[in-house]
Each structure stands twice: as structure tokens, then as C-alpha cells.
Amino acid sequence: MSLLLLLAAHVVASQKTVTPKFIELSDPGLSEVTVEAIVKLPALDNHERAMLDRLARSIPMGPAEYSQNDLMAITGGRVVRCDIMPDCLVIEIPAFKEDLVGAISVLAGVLRNARIDDSSTLTSGNEPDPWTSVIHGPLAPQDGYKLRKGELAEFYHRVFRPESVTVAVSGPFASDEAQKEWDRKIDGWQLPNLIRAWPLPDPLPDSSPSIGAIELDGPEISPDSPNLNSSLLALFALGCGKGGSLYRIAREKDGLSYRQEAVLWPTTTGWVPRLVVAASDQKDPDGAAAQLKIDLIADVSKWTEADRLRASGLATGVLERGVPLSPFYFQSDGPVTGSVYNRAFLEAYWLSKTGTPWNAEGMAERLRGVSLEALKAAAYEMLTHAQLLVKRPK
Amino acid sequence: MLPLIACLLATQVPVGQPPRLRTSLSNGAIVQVERMPNANSLSVQLFVASRNTPETPATNGRRHLLEHLVARGTHGDLDQRLESVGAFLNAHTLRDATQFEVTLPAGQLKLGLAALQETMHMPEVTQDVIKHEAIVLGQESALREPEDKLSAAAWSAAYGDDGLDAFGNLDVIRSTTPADLVELHRRMYIGSNLVISIAGDVDLDAATKLAADILKVIPAGETRLPSSRKSATSAEVTLPGSGEARGAAVPGFLSPKSAWVLAAGLSVAATIPNCFVTYTPTSRNGLVIVGQTDGNRIGSAFDSAKANELVAHGRRLARRWVERQLQDPTAVASLRGMLLVQSLGLKPEVMLENIDAMQPYQFEEGLDAFRHGAGVIVGGTR
Numbered sequence: 001m002s003l004l005l006l007l008a009a010h011v012v013a014s015q016k017t018v019t020p021k022f023i024e025l026s027d028p029g030l031s032e033v034t035v036e037a038i039v040k041l042p043a044l045d046n047h048e049r050a051m052l053d054r055l056a057r058s059i060p061m062g063p064a065e066y067s068q069n070d071l072m073a074i075t076g077g078r079v080v081r082c083d084i085m086p087d088c089l090v091i092e093i094p095a096f097k098e099d100l101v102g103a104i105s106v107l108a109g110v111l112r113n114a115r116i117d118d119s120s121t122l123t124s125g126n127e128p129d130p131w132t133s134v135i136h137g138p139l140a141p142q143d144g145y146k147l148r149k150g151e152l153a154e155f156y157h158r159v160f161r162p163e164s165v166t167v168a169v170s171g172p173f174a175s176d177e178a179q180k181e182w183d184r185k186i187d188g189w190q191l192p193n194l195i196r197a198w199p200l201p202d203p204l205p206d207s208s209p210s211i212g213a214i215e216l217d218g219p220e221i222s223p224d225s226p227n228l229n230s231s232l233l234a235l236f237a238l239g240c241g242k243g244g245s246l247y248r249i250a251r252e253k254d255g256l257s258y259r260q261e262a263v264l265w266p267t268t269t270g271w272v273p274r275l276v277v278a279a280s281d282q283k284d285p286d287g288a289a290a291q292l293k294i295d296l297i298a299d300v301s302k303w304t305e306a307d308r309l310r311a312s313g314l315a316t317g318v319l320e321r322g323v324p325l326s327p328f329y330f331q332s333d334g335p336v337t338g339s340v341y342n343r344a345f346l347e348a349y350w351l352s353k354t355g356t357p358w359n360a361e362g363m364a365e366r367l368r369g370v371s372l373e374a375l376k377a378a379a380y381e382m383l384t385h386a387q388l389l390v391k392r393p394k
Numbered sequence: 395m396l397p398l399i400a401c402l403l404a405t406q407v408p409v410g411q412p413p414r415l416r417t418s419l420s421n422g423a424i425v426q427v428e429r430m431p432n433a434n435s436l437s438v439q440l441f442v443a444s445r446n447t448p449e450t451p452a453t454n455g456r457r458h459l460l461e462h463l464v465a466r467g468t469h470g471d472l473d474q475r476l477e478s479v480g481a482f483l484n485a486h487t488l489r490d491a492t493q494f495e496v497t498l499p500a501g502q503l504k505l506g507l508a509a510l511q512e513t514m515h516m517p518e519v520t521q522d523v524i525k526h527e528a529i530v531l532g533q534e535s536a537l538r539e540p541e542d543k544l545s546a547a548a549w550s551a552a553y554g555d556d557g558l559d560a561f562g563n564l565d566v567i568r569s570t571t572p573a574d575l576v577e578l579h580r581r582m583y584i585g586s587n588l589v590i591s592i593a594g595d596v597d598l599d600a601a602t603k604l605a606a607d608i609l610k611v612i613p614a615g616e617t618r619l620p621s622s623r624k625s626a627t628s629a630e631v632t633l634p635g636s637g638e639a640r641g642a643a644v645p646g647f648l649s650p651k652s653a654w655v656l657a658a659g660l661s662v663a664a665t666i667p668n669c670f671v672t673y674t675p676t677s678r679n680g681l682v683i684v685g686q687t688d689g690n691r692i693g694s695a696f697d698s699a700k701a702n703e704l705v706a707h708g709r710r711l712a713r714r715w716v717e718r719q720l721q722d723p724t725a726v727a728s729l730r731g732m733l734l735v736q737s738l739g740l741k742p743e744v745m746l747e748n749i750d751a752m753q754p755y756q757f758e759e760g761l762d763a764f765r766h767g768a769g770v771i772v773g774g775t776r
Binding site for chain 1: 529
């Protein structure tokens, strides 16, 4: 077999059609339309992450059949967002209320026929801000890998598959209006039959964040864990708000950092609870991390009903009123809350992640029902099994 | 049964009330209350004008340090109390004012006002406390976003010492004494510097009275005088790191030109991925900044921008920029408070009128304000 043939990607359309999950959120109180898609990701190595980064930078250019002016007319000049998270790609198309049809067309277009530029070499993307580099980890170094023709398109079709996609549309439209338009636009999305005909390159190595950090990572939490509620409340008690243990110890007592948070971080199979302390220029970061773990465990032993009430009060505020002190780092630009601006995203994300509908009030009620004993047990579990990480800046 | 009915009547908001009420107190302080029926959150904010405490290179950072210290409250458990009901306090030091915002569930007005009252007291401060907080501020500095650094460089280039970065100089912060902070607090917390801005599902009269009770005991201080900022200088500067920003000088918030420049900046920013636009409403000369932290396409985008193609987008985006700040209680209390603490005449509705009245040639003038020779250019060195 010739090398050229080996390097060719065979994309054969099969007759099988699968429909993405779709959620319509008709709400006359909203002033704008938001179209949100969650594209569930398979496990990817660093090289594939680099390809994904290039893909995510292509998506905001819109579908191949739309010019930039067409796109701007629909979005009112706002940018189509495409965020990469460990478990999914998030695509968000903002539109004015009169542009529902156009916004749905754009999404259907980018899911099936995005404008993809694979004619060049992979290059590193923009350096994230310091906190984001701590939370997300640094960008995988990409410089120098020459994309083969068709390689990115093959990868695109491998990731963008109807069974991986969940869509939510919110806005002030009539009931069924978005659903009908979506059905019309997505009709006939055929599943490509892909054969990757070139060898995978070696995975790219990790690099360092732009500032130092110390971190305690607890055991992974599964979406169907029986202890999900107590684990979530433990995150609020440990690391959300200025009354949380992490703030009181790392900032007020030790002066280690300005920003320290509990982070519920997605993985392809669940979430990892992370206690993250951004701490630059520490003389002994390993010692500080070990001491932080000891201090946090000691602090949990002193928790009282007041700590439980603070955590559940804050959780209720986050879930029901969009208080921004949230541990739910499900999007790349920061944690999401129950605010109206995150509603379409959370509806799509939660269904995609857990198979169950998002219910902010229900979750808040369950968290309020966690006892002090269960809360402390979940916090101990998280801390005693936590892996200590010291991230040194480059 | 009768007492229950009386109680229900007393807690209902009268339907005939106007949307907002502004009250000037005899000591110069102002209470602004915006009624937002059915809002499920409530925002209570305190603004302390900086007009009496302009920072110089020798004092740059002291207001920020004081903000950190007073935001803790008087008993050290303010945040615990707020968070237990799902409320929280945020504080910001800006060039024109220091802002304390408490966001609460509906119905918690008294708790919010009590929290603000605590932030008005000068706490006990020792040199060790300052030393500790200076370390925290050093950590905050390390976390500053590239957008902040580009914007601070643009302000400094345009206005020199009149545009000092409100974050402050860490060396100045470290060398501040407790006596410096006591004196700063005395000059800042006077009636004519203070505004309490409230937005949510509240009774206008009752909320005004509660806020006025807190403010009326503050000494009057000096007469409220408008402050000014010198005219901007066109300049070109470089900054370590990546990215690029263009700053366009604008007169005060009420000037139609500010609306044209904002619309022009927003429309061009929308054509470039990962772009940011910053404009902090001010009664004085200010800057609209358009930047990109990972590229250098801003200049060419302004140079090639065609007013006739972008003016409609610019108008929509500028309207949306204002309207989004009038949608939820936190944004409303923030924008109206920020405007009022600077001048009684500043209103967001004027900006909307100026956007609607904008002509294509005026939009072109807005674009020109960013172009070479007119605006401030900040370029990263890599």
C-alpha cells in the first residue's frame, strides 16, 4: 500500500442517523436567545488536545457556508464561543431575540460542516491569565507539528458525532418554536464512518503554569455516587466564600495567597474535587502544601452547625440566585451558577454528563438536607485521600 | 386575623411607586433606591468617592489597602454571617471611587445595610496587619489578568499621574503606616463622598429611610465639587508580555462622543476573537480600551474598519452594553451608584439617547479616536 494511501483519511458516510439530545427553554422573561451545545469528548492525549485547541479556534468562524458578515448579522457582532473542558466542548451562540432561526442554523452548521483550517502548523494558543493557567493547567506545547491535509477534518468528525451532542436553546420564543426549527435544520445528519489512516504522533509533554500553586486533589466523584450531595456540600464548606476553611487558613492565617477556591473539575468519567491555592514565590511550597492539609483536617474537626449552615446557605445562593462563589468549574472562563445566563448551558451539560435533567432547586434542597456528620465525613474522605500537588511556575 | 392582615399589608410594596427614588441628605450623602419588582436578589452598595483623596505616586495603593482592611467588618465574622443566608460582599477600588457591594436574597435589606455600615468603620490596624495584607496584595498582583495590565498601561500613557492604576504600588503599600490609613479614612468617609445604592424588590420609602439612618450620622465634610482630569495625550508604549490595546480618549459619560467611541470600539472588537473592551463610566475624561491579549490585530482592524458596515452593529452592541447593566439588581445598583457618586446628573438613560442619536459620521469619529495619532497604543514586546 502506498504511503499516500496510508495518509489518506477515509470518510465514508453511512446510512445510520442518530439525533442529538435537544432541550427547549422557552421563557418570555428572557431578553436574548442563547443556543448552547455540549459535545462530549472521548479520552484524549496531549497531541489530540492540541488538535482540539486548533479545532476550537476554528469553530467561532462558523459554518463553511456562512461568510463572516452572515455570521455577524445573526449574532449581532458577538463572538461564537467554543470552550474546551476535560469532558466536553462547549459551543455558545448568542443572538438577539429576533434571530432564533439564524442562531439555530449556525449551530447546526458548525456541528456538521464547520469552517476548518488545517492547512498549517499547530501553534500555541494564547497564554491564559494566571488563575486560569492554575486551574486548567498550561497549554500543551504545540509548536512545530505540521498538520496533514485532512487530519483536522478527520478529527473533527471523530469528535462531532450526533450521539455526543446535547443542545439547549433558551429565549423568549413560543413553545415548540425552537424544537421545530432544530428538527428542520438537523434533519439528515449522517454519521461518518471514519478510518484513521495515519499513525498517531507521540503525545506532547506537559508544561508549567504561569504562577505557582499548591493543590489538594480528592478522589474522583462519580455522577451517580451515593455521597454526591455530601461531597458537594463539603466543597462549599472547605473552599467557597470567605467563611470557608481554605480562605480562613490559606489567606487570613498564613497569608499564602490572594485567591484560593474549591473547584469541582470535570473528568471524562466524573469530577475531581480540587482545593486550589494560587501562591507565587513560596520558599517551601512542599512544606506549605503538607501543612495546609494538616490544618484543613484540624479545621474540619472543629466544624459546627454554623459551618454547615454557611455552606448550605451559600450553595442555595449559588444554585437558586446565581451567587458567583461556585465550585462548578464546568466552563473554561470560570465557575457556572444557577443564574439565568448559565441556564441553557447547565441544562445541556447536566443531561449530557449525568443522563438526568438539571434541577437547581432540587439540588439546593438536597444539599440543605446533608447532616453535619455526613458533611464532616465527606470532607475527611476528601482530605485524607487527597493528593498533594505543588505546581511550580515556568 | 386582623394583626396578620395588617402585617401582610405592611410588607407589600405599593404598586404605584415610581421605579426609583434619589434622596440627598443634609450632609451631602445620597441614597438611590431602584425598585425591581419580583427580583429574587437584592443589591446594596456603598460608594466612597475618591475626589478628596487623589492618589499621587507617593500614596498610590493606600485606598486599595484600606479597602481590603475595612471589608473584613468590625467583628471579623461579617462574611460568615452573610454567606449563611447566601449573601456575599465584594469590594473594588476604582480610580473614581471605592465600591462595596453586598448581594443578598430578596427581603434581607437590613442585613445588607448593616454589613455596609460595618465597612464604614475604621478597624484597629497595626503594622503587622499591614504587613500581612501587603503580602496578600502581592499575591493579588501576581494574579492580575493581562487585560488589567494592558489597560493600566494605556491609562498611564494617556493621563500620566492623573491616571494612576488604582491597584497601587506594592512598595507604597508596604511602607504605609496605621496613621496614614486613619487619616485616609477620615478624609474619605465624609457625607459628600458617600452614596448608598439599592436595587431589588423593595419599598422605596422604607429602603431610603433605612439607608439614610446609616448615612446621616456621618460628618458633612467638604462641599461636593466636581473633579477634573487633564486631557489625554496620544502616546505609544510597549509592555512586557504579549497582546495589544488601543485606548481612545473620551470626555465624560454624558458626552455624545463617549457613546460614539464606545459603539465604535465594541463593533471592531466583535470582529476579532478573544478581544476585550473596557470602559468605566466616569464624569471626567476617561478611556475606552479595546485589547487583545494574544495577538496584534487591533490596530489593523481599526485602520480597515468601514463605518457604513459597522455602524448598525455598533449601535446594537452599545445599547446592549448599557441595557445589560440595567437588568439585574447588582448591575443596576453598581452603575447608578458609580454614576451618582461622581455627579448628580449622570444617568445611563442619557447614554442610550446618545447611542440612538448617533449618525454614521459620528461613528466614524468614534473609530478615528482609536486610530494612529489619536489614541493610545499599547503593544506587547512579544
